[in-house]
Amino acid sequence: MSKRxxxxxxxxxxxxxxxVAAKTxxxxxxxxxxxxxxxxxxxxxxxxxxxxGTVAVACHEVGKTTTQLGRLKEGDSILDLLGPLGKxxxxxxxxxxxxxxxGVMTAPLHFQAKAFRDAGNNVIGIVGATTKDHLIFxxxxxxxxxxxxxxTDDGTEGYKGIxxxxxxxxxxxxxxxxxxxxxxxxxxxxxxxxxxxxPTVVDLIPIMVDGMGMCGACRVxxxxxxxxxxxxxxxxxxxxxxxxxxxxxxxxxxxxxxxAYVFWEEGEKLR
Amino acid sequence: MEASKAEPRIGVFICRCGFNIGGVVDVPAxxxxxxxxxxxxxxxxxxxxxxxxxxxxxxxxxxxxxLNRVIVASCTPATHEGLFQKTCEEAGLNKYLxxxxxIREQCSWVHMRLPAEATExxxxxxxxxxxxxxxxxPQTETELDITPSALVIGGGITGITATLSLARQGFQVHxxxxxxxxxxxxxxxxxxxPTEREAAEILREAIAAVKANSNICLHTSTHVTQVSGxxxxxxxxxxxxxxxxxxxxxxxxxxxxxxxxxxxxxxLYGYKENQNVVTQLDLEQLLRNGNLKKPExxxxxxxxxxxxxxxxxxxSRICCQVALNNxxxxxxxxxxxxxTILFRxxxxxxxxxxxxxxxxxxxxxxxxxxxxxxxxxxxxxDGNLLxxxxxxxxxxxxxxxxxxxxxxxxxxxxxxxxxxSSVLKVPLGADGFFFxxxxxxxxxxxxxxxxxxxxxxxGPKDVVESVSQAYAAASKASIPMAAGKIKAxxxxxxxxxxxxVNCDACVVSCAFNAIEASPFGLPRVIEANCKxxxxxxxxxxxGAMQLKQFKDDQIIAAIEALFKTGEHKDAxxxxxxxxxxxxxxxxxxxxxxxxxxxxxxxxxxxxxxxVPCSGRVDVLHVLKAFQSGADGVVITGCLIGDxxxxxxxxxxxxxxxxxxxxxxxxxxxxKRLEIGFASSSEGQKFATMMTDFVKQIEKLGPRPSRPKxxxxxxxxxxxxx
Numbered sequence: 001m002s003k004r005x006x007x008x009x010x011x012x013x014x015x016x017x018x019x020v021a022a023k024t025x026x027x028x029x030x031x032x033x034x035x036x037x038x039x040x041x042x043x044x045x046x047x048x049x050x051x052x053g054t055v056a057v058a059c060h061e062v063g064k065t066t067t068q069l070g071r072l073k074e075g076d077s078i079l080d081l082l083g084p085l086g087k088x089x090x091x092x093x094x095x096x097x098x099x100x101x102x103g104v105m106t107a108p109l110h111f112q113a114k115a116f117r118d119a120g121n122n123v124i125g126i127v128g129a130t131t132k133d134h135l136i137f138x139x140x141x142x143x144x145x146x147x148x149x150x151x152t153d154d155g156t157e158g159y160k161g162i163x164x165x166x167x168x169x170x171x172x173x174x175x176x177x178x179x180x181x182x183x184x185x186x187x188x189x190x191x192x193x194x195x196x197x198x199p200t201v202v203d204l205i206p207i208m209v210d211g212m213g214m215c216g217a218c219r220v221x222x223x224x225x226x227x228x229x230x231x232x233x234x235x236x237x238x239x240x241x242x243x244x245x246x247x248x249x250x251x252x253x254x255x256x257x258x259x260a261y262v263f264w265e266e267g268e269k270l271r
Numbered sequence: 272m273e274a275s276k277a278e279p280r281i282g283v284f285i286c287r288c289g290f291n292i293g294g295v296v297d298v299p300a301x302x303x304x305x306x307x308x309x310x311x312x313x314x315x316x317x318x319x320x321x322x323x324x325x326x327x328x329x330x331x332x333x334x335x336x337x338l339n340r341v342i343v344a345s346c347t348p349a350t351h352e353g354l355f356q357k358t359c360e361e362a363g364l365n366k367y368l369x370x371x372x373x374i375r376e377q378c379s380w381v382h383m384r385l386p387a388e389a390t391e392x393x394x395x396x397x398x399x400x401x402x403x404x405x406x407x408x409p410q411t412e413t414e415l416d417i418t419p420s421a422l423v424i425g426g427g428i429t430g431i432t433a434t435l436s437l438a439r440q441g442f443q444v445h446x447x448x449x450x451x452x453x454x455x456x457x458x459x460x461x462x463x464x465p466t467e468r469e470a471a472e473i474l475r476e477a478i479a480a481v482k483a484n485s486n487i488c489l490h491t492s493t494h495v496t497q498v499s500g501x502x503x504x505x506x507x508x509x510x511x512x513x514x515x516x517x518x519x520x521x522x523x524x525x526x527x528x529x530x531x532x533x534x535x536x537x538x539l540y541g542y543k544e545n546q547n548v549v550t551q552l553d554l555e556q557l558l559r560n561g562n563l564k565k566p567e568x569x570x571x572x573x574x575x576x577x578x579x580x581x582x583x584x585x586x587s588r589i590c591c592q593v594a595l596n597n598x599x600x601x602x603x604x605x606x607x608x609x610x611t612i613l614f615r616x617x618x619x620x621x622x623x624x625x626x627x628x629x630x631x632x633x634x635x636x637x638x639x640x641x642x643x644x645x646x647x648x649x650x651x652x653d654g655n656l657l658x659x660x661x662x663x664x665x666x667x668x669x670x671x672x673x674x675x676x677x678x679x680x681x682x683x684x685x686x687x688x689x690x691x692s693s694v695l696k697v698p699l700g701a702d703g704f705f706f707x708x709x710x711x712x713x714x715x716x717x718x719x720x721x722x723x724x725x726x727x728x729x730g731p732k733d734v735v736e737s738v739s740q741a742y743a744a745a746s747k748a749s750i751p752m753a754a755g756k757i758k759a760x761x762x763x764x765x766x767x768x769x770x771x772v773n774c775d776a777c778v779v780s781c782a783f784n785a786i787e788a789s790p791f792g793l794p795r796v797i798e799a800n801c802k803x804x805x806x807x808x809x810x811x812x813x814g815a816m817q818l819k820q821f822k823d824d825q826i827i828a829a830i831e832a833l834f835k836t837g838e839h840k841d842a843x844x845x846x847x848x849x850x851x852x853x854x855x856x857x858x859x860x861x862x863x864x865x866x867x868x869x870x871x872x873x874x875x876x877x878x879x880x881x882v883p884c885s886g887r888v889d890v891l892h893v894l895k896a897f898q899s900g901a902d903g904v905v906i907t908g909c910l911i912g913d914x915x916x917x918x919x920x921x922x923x924x925x926x927x928x929x930x931x932x933x934x935x936x937x938x939x940x941x942k943r944l945e946i947g948f949a950s951s952s953e954g955q956k957f958a959t960m961m962t963d964f965v966k967q968i969e970k971l972g973p974r975p976s977r978p979k980x981x982x983x984x985x986x987x988x989x990x991x992x
Contacts, residue, residue, distance in 0.1 A: 009772065062772040063812050102791045103773060130773050130793035153789035154768075162790040182773060185790040251779040255926045258812045259890045259933055266894050267937045 002054075003074055006136040007129075009061040010104050011070050012046065018053030020083050026112040027089025027203065027235055030055060031082045031211045032069070038079060039065045039260075042208045044108035044180070044234065045084060055081065058107035058136070064261040085211045086234050090201070091115040095175035098168070099145070100126040100189050102181020105203070106137045109180040113144045116178075122146050124172075126165070128185065132156035162188050174198050179238060183247045190238030200238035204229045206250060221245055279310040279405040282338035283397060284329055286320035286345035288375055293318075295379035297390040301344070304394045308401045312336050321351050326358045333362040340404040344372040344397050347864045348881070365409035367761060367820060372400040376867025377879055381958070388875035395833055395878050402832030406825040410761030415799055417503035418523035419443065419752045424495055424691065427455020429726025429737040430528035431477045436745035438486035442752055445520050446481065447490045447509060449687060453478050455530050456727070459552055461559040463734055464596045465622065471559075490518075494687070498525070498695050501799035502721025502751060524721045524748040527705055528741065529691060531682040531727040534576045534583070540648040540678055547656055548648060548676045551593050558600055565605045566675040570658045571598065572646055573614040577681035585702045587681030587731040592623045594679050595630050602634045611636040611671060613646050613660050639663045648676055682731040696784045697722055698917065704730045709913075715744040718917055719783055719800065723747050762803035762820045762883065764796045771815035777807035782917040804916035805887030809926070814891070821887055826880070827895050833878055834899035839973060848902035848968040850877045852961070853892070855885045857915045858951045859907035865954030873958040874965040877905070884908070885946070886919025890930055897939055903968040906946040907957065913950060920948060940971055 002014045020030065029044045047056035061070040072078070089112050097116045101109035106127050117123045125145030129135040130153045142148045149168070150158030162185060168174075169192065177200040179189040186202040193200045206229050209215040213231035220229050223240035227233070283305040287293030298316045305314035313336045317325045320343055332338060341364060343355050348371045356366035374393040382389040419442050423434045426448025434446045452458065453474075460470035481487055490509055496517065497508035505525055509518045533552045541548045549557070551571075557563040571594050577587050591614070598610040612635055619627040631637060638660055640646055646660040651672075658671040684703035692699045697717040700706035705728050708718040715723050725740035726732060732740070751757050764785070766777070773792025785800035786807060794816070805818035814823055833851060841847040854860045860881055866873065882888060885908030896904045906927060908920035924946055931941040945967075947960040 060772060062774050128791045130771070130789070130791045131768065151791070153791045153793035182775070182790065182792045184775070184788050184792070188790045247775065247779060251776055254776050254780070254810050254812075255890070255922070255929050258810065259926070259929050261812055262889075262891045262894055263933060263937065266891065266898065 001072065001074070001076055001078065003072065006058060006107070007134045009070065010058060010134070010136060012056055012058045012107060013069070014049075014054040014056050015078070015081055016053055017055045017081050017083075020081060021048040021050050021053050021055050024048045024055065024084040025088035026091060026108075026115045028084035028086045029205065029211070029234060030057065030084060031208065032057075033079045034065065034068055034072075035079050038068075040209060040211070041065050042085075042205055042211055042230070044105065044203065044205060045111065046107035047111050055083070056107075058104050060104040063257050064264045067261070068264070082211065086230060087232070089115070089178070089203070089235050091119050093120045096122040096124065096173060098124045098126065098165075098174055098177045100128065100162075100165070100177065100179040100181065100185070101137070101141070102128045102179075102185040103130070103134065104136065105180040105182075106141065108203070109178070110137050110140050110144060112178060112180070113141065117144055117146075124168070124174075125149070126151060128152065128162065128181065130154065162192070165189065165192050169193060169196055169198065176201070177238075179203075183243055183250070186238060186241075187243040190241070190243075194239050201235045202238040202241060203234040204236055204241065204246065205234055206246060207252065219249075277339055279340050280336065280338050281308075281311045281313075281340040281342060281401055281404055282329075282332050282336060283308075283311055283314040283342045283344060283401065284320050284325070284332075285314065285316045285374075285397070286325070286343065287316060287318050288345060288379075289318065292345070292375050292379045295383055295386050295389050296374060296393045297386065300390060301374075301393050301397065305344075305397050305401070308398055310340070310405050311401055313338060320345050321354060326354070329355070329358050330362040333359070333364055339364065340368050340370070340407060342370050342372060342397065342400045342404055344374045344393065344400070346375040347373050347860075347867070349861065349864060367410040368404070368407050370400045370404040370407065372396040373879070376864045380867040380870055381873055382875040383870065383872065385875055392875050392878065395836075398832045398835065399829040399878065399880065402828040403825050406822070406828050407820070410819055412761050413759050413798065414756050415503050415759060417751045417755055417757060418505075418521050419755065420445065420522050421524045421526060421748055421752065422447065422495070422505065422507055422520065422522035423526045423528060425455065425528035425530055425726070425728065426450075426453040426489075426491070427528065427530045427726065428457045428474070428477060428734060429530065429728075429741045430455070430526070431481055432738050432741035433526050433528055433725060433745040433748075434487055435477070435480055435484065436742055437749060438484045440749055440753075441486065442749065443486055443488070445488050445490060445507075445509075445522060447493050447495055449492070449494055451492050453481065453489075453491065457734070459556055459559070461555040462596070462600060464592065464626065495691065495694060501797060503757065503799070505721065523752050524723065525695065526744050526748055527691065527695070527697070527722065527724045527728050528726045528744070529685075529688050529728040531688070531704070531731065532685045534680040534683045536575050536678050536680050539575055540572060540646070540676060541650065541656070542678060545648075545650050545656065547674060548678065550678050550680050551590065551597055554597055554677050558597070558604070563604070566601075566608055566673075568609045568671070568673045569598075569601060569611070569675045569677060570656075570671055570673040571610070571612045571677040571679060573612065573617075573679045574642070575678040575680045578615065578642070583681055583683065583702070585681070585730075586618060588618065589731050589733050590679035590681065591618050592626070592733065594677070595619065595623070595626055595635070597677065598630060598635050599626075609636070610634065611638060613638050613640045613658070615640065615642055638669065682727055688728060695719070695722060697724075702730065704728065715740055715747055718802070721748075721751065759798060760803065762818065763798045763801040764803070764805070764807050764816055764818050766794050766796060767815045767817070768793060769815075770813050772813050774812060776810045776812060777816045780807050780810040780922070782806070782919075802916055804884040804919050805882070806884065806916065806919050806922055809887055809889040809922075818883065818887060821883055823889065823891060826882070826892055829880055830892060830896050831899050833880075834896070834901060837900060839900070839902060846969065846973050848876050848965065848973075849900070850903040850905065850965060850968060851896045851901050852877050852879045853882050853885065853888045853904070853906045854879045855908045855915075855920070856881050856883050858909035858913060859885070859947075859949050859957065861951035862907075862949035862953045862957035865951065866958040867954075869954050871954055871958040873961045876965050876968075877961045884914065884916050884919035885923035886914075886916060888923055888926070890926060893930060893944060897934075897937075897943070900974070901943075902974060903943045903945075903964060905944075905960070905964050907960070908946070908948050910948045910950050938975065942967055942971060943974075
């Protein structure tokens with residue numbers, strides 16, 4: 001494994017996994033486990049190198065497992081990496097495609113943006129984060145996209161918030177919007193494109209266990225139907241997703257997650 | 272110089288409270304001990320610290336010793352904390368740099384026969400207070416302006432009454448009614464008891480008064496579709512049915528008076544299948560419009576779709592009196608008509624009881640039915656109805672012929688009410704009606720400040736009760752509007768965006784809509800909405816969210832200070848557990864106080880640390896207590912359902928449950944952690960909980976110095992690549 005810091009507590013990892021790399025398409029994900037006792041966490045694939053056989057994932061340290069991952073050193077290895085899982089994103093020549101990436105998810109979004117460009121689309125990129133220091137993949141997105149816009153919640157860089165997208169949608173003819181990032185960002189983007197009927201897809205990565213459609217932990221409600229993100233997604237129609245339910249389900253295990261983190265960080269002192 | 276940055280200089284004032292503390296606790300020894308604590312530069316005992324001489328002494332010593340933290344060790348903060356804080360402010364010390372140690376209710380009064388142990392405990396409590404005080408920070412309180420206008424939602428008699436009450440006090444009122452005409456349920460009613468005035472007449476007068484008042488802006492055929500903001504500064508979007516353009520208005524307060532609707536018992540007793548089966552409301556409309564053909568025999572069935580085992584479990588309160596009133600009106604119109612009421616229990620409280628007696632004596636037959644064998648309504652070949660009922664008094668089945676069956680059904684919440692609940696982000700109870708913050712003490716208020724509820728939106732009520740509640744809600748709403756400003760306390764959540772990982776756990780956990788998330792995940796605390804429970808801080812995985820005055824470092828300092836002495840043995844060398852109790856500042860702390868006031872004795876092993884809500888207790892705090900050497904940790908909160916922050920205690924319980932499952936892996940017996948709930952009147956219960964917990968810990972014995980080996984590894988059955 002090799003590792004590169006993208007922003008405070010956000011790292012990009014390259015794992016050697018030749019077979020996985022060979023089969024991966026943009027929009028798919030892997031499930032990793034650090035050790036025998038480890039939690040299984042889904043991470044969307046941010047890039048592959050089929051020649052040297054590596055799979056890249058970006059990870060934000062938000063709890064026990066992600067922090068543990070973040071503390072691994074160059075050359076360390078993890079127990080296993082399962083994938084590629086999920087359906088590939090729909091990449092076609094649509095015309096003009098807006099790719100909106102928020103926070104750590106900008107990295108896997110870039111993988112899709114490249115594919116859209118290679119398919120002959122005019123790609124408009126939007127990179128967003130809470131604040132200037134947390135913006136990632138600006139250079140990569142700048143090189144890949146025909147145009148690039150930057151936004152932050154606090155306005156420390158680029159536009160403040162996501163509302164500027166409204167003007168962009170009004171001024172230009174947009175054929176498709178792809179959003180990958182925090183739930184509220186994907187919801188806001190979908191709300192903005194809904195009235196103009198611009199096809200909008202979002203990549204959902206809820207709590208998962210097996211990642212192969214067996215357990216149902218990752219269920220999402222899309223257009224009133226219950227679907228599994230792991231096998232029916234990650235890509236879904238943003239205008240149909242029940243984002244409020246998704247957010248509530250994502251926070252279902254907040255006490256357990258905090259406990260795992262605190263016990264891991266502090267529990268050693270008791271042993 | 273800013274107090275938070277300067278080296279802490281703590282002054283400790285220990286009160287004898289006459290004989291109350293001094294008679295048990297060795298106060299001079301405690302004062303000498305306090306002087307040895309880190310950062311304590313002054314400690315002194317006083318006879319009554321709350322006396323003017325005592326307060327003068329605090330002011331004098333602040334000046335003389337340049338104190339930048341003050342601790343008073345005396346009684347419960349519930350009585351004198353405000354007084355001591357004010358005294359500090361008068362001496363130029365920010366009131367948030369004051370801390371209290373309760374050595375009366377939690378010490379001398381509950382360990383009256385154990386002076387040595389009480390003295391030890393007093394020292395511990397002061398050591399905890401001093402450790403926390405070192406980490407206190409000065410705070411500023413903000414003042415908010417209140418827009419002197421109200422939004423009243425619902426134009427029935429309740430909403431109209433609240434509107435008129437506020438408008439006549441000189442406030443601007445936006446009255447929003449979803450229908451084209453004002454009046455709500457009263458539009459459909461006939462004559463109201465006890466005066467027998469026609470509902471239409473009452474309405475006519477009320478509507479005329481609304482139209483004549485220039486302070487009222489009436490919006491009919493309109494829905495409230497969006498509300499943002501907070502007390503004093505709400506922004507509401509009003510959508511009229513007649514216009515595509517929405518109107519935006521500002522309001523300082525909001526009153527919910529959206530009423531309720533009658534449950535339509537489709538499929539029960541032939542309703543909707545036979546036109547001679549109607550509800551009480553249908554009957555009133557027939558009476559009101561003069562459309563009722565004379566029925567020879569009328570049977571009314573009570574509790575149709577109410578008091579069920581699940582779902583509508585509640586009693587709708589008004590149906591018995593409505594049935595009686597309608598029976599009375601029928602008899603007036605057609606004296607020869609027979610009226611029979613089939614009931615489960617007649618609930619005619621107050622004055623209505625006389626009415627029931629009169630009906631029973633004079634003109635109505637009553638038959639008590641068994642809900643397990645409900646009446647049956649069938650249609651005979653002649654189209655007449657046949658009601659079969661098992662009379663519980665006779666113990667036999669009776670058949671009644673009838674031309675008209677009237678079903679008494681409950682009031683229920685309507686769809687628009689449910690929608691409004693999510694627009695305003697105020698809760699509905701299990702019965703579907705709007706849920707007030709406290710059933711006894713704050714019956715017309717929501718937990719979200721500046722939003723009030725009245726009338727049948729809050730639950731079934733008659734007109735008199737609805738109107739009284741309307742006055743109550745209007746009166747409550749007028750308080751902040753008349754003051755023009757409110758002062759907000761400084762105990763609020765605040766987020767360190769540097770370490771925030773934008774997970775939205777705080778946003779989801781907040782019961783008051785006080786944390787707003789931005790699209791990319793940056794949370795923002797809306798201080799005006801924050802109630803200071805600290806639930807968000809305990810949910811935050813990173814410690815980025817903190818509650819001022821109850822920050823992690825402040826709480827942990829107190830915890831670590833408690834266990835600093837490491838003494839868990841008594842004079843004879845026997846095990847003497849030291850137990851930490853996190854008590855929420857509302858009911859459970861008050862219960863501990865009551866145990867003190869009532870002189871209920873319990874073992875002296877427990878040290879209470881006050882937190883705003885049991886929901887503020889973080890897994891980190893519990894773990895720190897065990898790390899520092901706690902023999903046991905107990906968390907106490909308000910009774911489930913009575914939390915002052917809606918459900919902080921439920922969240923605390925969830926956390927304890929998950930901790931119990933995991934703590935054995937750290938070598939700590941899960942019986943060393945408990946959670947209990949007590950109301951402020953349950954002093955005995957608090958004492959019993961503590962006694963039982965101490966016994967439980969004594970039975971477990973000291974914590975093993977070498978923890979048990981870790982439980983066996985989980986077997987994974989997952990698929991490997």
